[in-house]
Amino acid sequence: MPTILYTNQPDVSSQDVMKVAVFAEYVGNHCYDVFDDDGSRSRSETLSRRAQEVSDALDFGDEPHFSRDAIQKIIDLRSVVADMCFDRFGKQGYMGKSIDLIHMNQDVADVLDKLIVVQLSPEEAEEAEADWGHESQFYPTLDGGSSNAIRYNMGVQADV
Numbered sequence: 001m002p003t004i005l006y007t008n009q010p011d012v013s014s015q016d017v018m019k020v021a022v023f024a025e026y027v028g029n030h031c032y033d034v035f036d037d038d039g040s041r042s043r044s045e046t047l048s049r050r051a052q053e054v055s056d057a058l059d060f061g062d063e064p065h066f067s068r069d070a071i072q073k074i075i076d077l078r079s080v081v082a083d084m085c086f087d088r089f090g091k092q093g094y095m096g097k098s099i100d101l102i103h104m105n106q107d108v109a110d111v112l113d114k115l116i117v118v119q120l121s122p123e124e125a126e127e128a129e130a131d132w133g134h135e136s137q138f139y140p141t142l143d144g145g146s147s148n149a150i151r152y153n154m155g156v157q158a159d160v
Helices: 014-030 045-057 068-082 099-115 122-136
Strands: 005-006 117-121
Touching: 005 068, 014 045, 014 068, 045 068, 068 099, 099 117, 099 122
Parallel strands: none
Antiparallel strands: 005 117
């Protein structure tokens, strides 16, 4: 697992706390991760609990900050959202993530960038590069020959 290093949070604002709060509330109210054969959907206890834990861990005080516990809960929630968690549904079993959810997730990723640095071991970095090299062959290339795929991850799993 990657190593997480915490920064001293000099740039955390009340807007950062609000971005995380909006994401947690949205996930808790609009996302589903349990799907039945009859087409019904529901929220698992894990998804509901993690969204609520993030909301409960946020500090909206005069000097906003994120505790290590809150940061880990945010990372855990993003991991669940990255997996089988969807907020858009359509005909013939279509499930997807809305642009709103993707934007909120990116806002939270930007907040996490202020709070933590994720370091990979040399073996993890080598494995990640090999995976990307393999996966990138499936993306169309631009005129210059490089892949036009965006290296974007909806979630990070990490131990603190």
